[in-house]
Amino acid sequence: MSASSATVSSSPRPSQRSRRRWRISLADIAQLVAILLLAVFILVPIYWMASTSLKTGNQTFAIPPVFIFEPTFEHYREVFAEGVVTKGLRNSLIVATGSTLLALLLGTPAAYAMARFDFRGKASLWFWIISNRFISPIVVALPFFLLARDFSLLDTHLVLILTYLTFNIPLVIWLCIDQFRAIPREIDQAALVDGANQWEALRTIVLPLAIPGIVVAAILCFVFSWNEFLFALVLTRAEAKTAPVEAANFMTGFGIRWGAMMATGTLIVLPVVVFAAIVSRHLVRGLTMGAVK
Secondary structure, three states: OHHHHHHHHHOOOHHHHHHHHHHHHHHHHHHHHHHHHHHHHHHHHHHHHHHHHOOOHHHHOOOOOOOOOOOOOHHHHHHHHHOHHHHHHHHHHHHHHHHHHHHHHHHHHHHHHHHHOOOOOHHHHHHHHHHOOOOOHHHHHHHHHHHHHHOOOOOOHHHHHHHHHHHHHHHHHHHHHHHHHHOOHHHHHHHHHOOOOHHHHHHHHHHHHOHHHHHHHHHHHHHHHHHOOHHHHHHOOOOOOOHHHHHHOOEEOOEEOHHHHHHHHHHHHHHHHHHHHHOHHHHHHHHHOOOOO
8 A cells, every 4th residue: 555655645636737737838939929029030121122123113102111012023123124133143143152162162172071080289270260250340341442453453352362262161161070080080081991081082982971061151141242232342343343232332322222122132042042042951951960860
């Protein structure tokens, strides 16, 4: 009897179980509210930009705001007719693609070397590489401008590609080094025993296994280069202006062309959103690879 009574007393009472369920439900509700608030914080500006690009001038400045309206594409026809936005999107594509490819070409072997080999000063080198991501762009904008001027690189695609490399290469190394560490060293050693050299082992064995992390690095480098504004504003004049700079040009001393600016902003954001939606599965896989061993 004493054993059975002890068992009964040790089991949670119905009131205790109900309180636990209540606590769990409150936690779930709080989490849901936080997610909804975050979604509103992120999506409302995007909705406002896209809807403004489809409104007439009177609807844009209407008080209270107009939420139900007949969309018009006059602002899109306007920016495409002027041609500057098309040129800006082309320049952004050239710069973002070039910087991303070069960052992968240079950063991936560096990440592999830091993941596989031990050498003197490795910790200091690693800290220096990562510290490049800590630097505020406004601090180095003037030195970059002076260097570009001295080397006659102002208003060229090359100066933006090289400038973005200083931030993209550390990002590639940072993301890829964990991918390489998650791959067992025995795979490299087996390839070396079979007669491959270190470069062949990297190219034919390790790189295919690290594709998720490399894809994530490529996506983030491309998005950073595509959206970057400060260096593109400082280092370009007319020929190499990117799309964000062209969008800012709709602000003049005579006023702001809100419709044209919002249409350009929507054209800048739309490819990135579509691209992120397509590769979201690979993005999550690459970011979580190696997190649990």
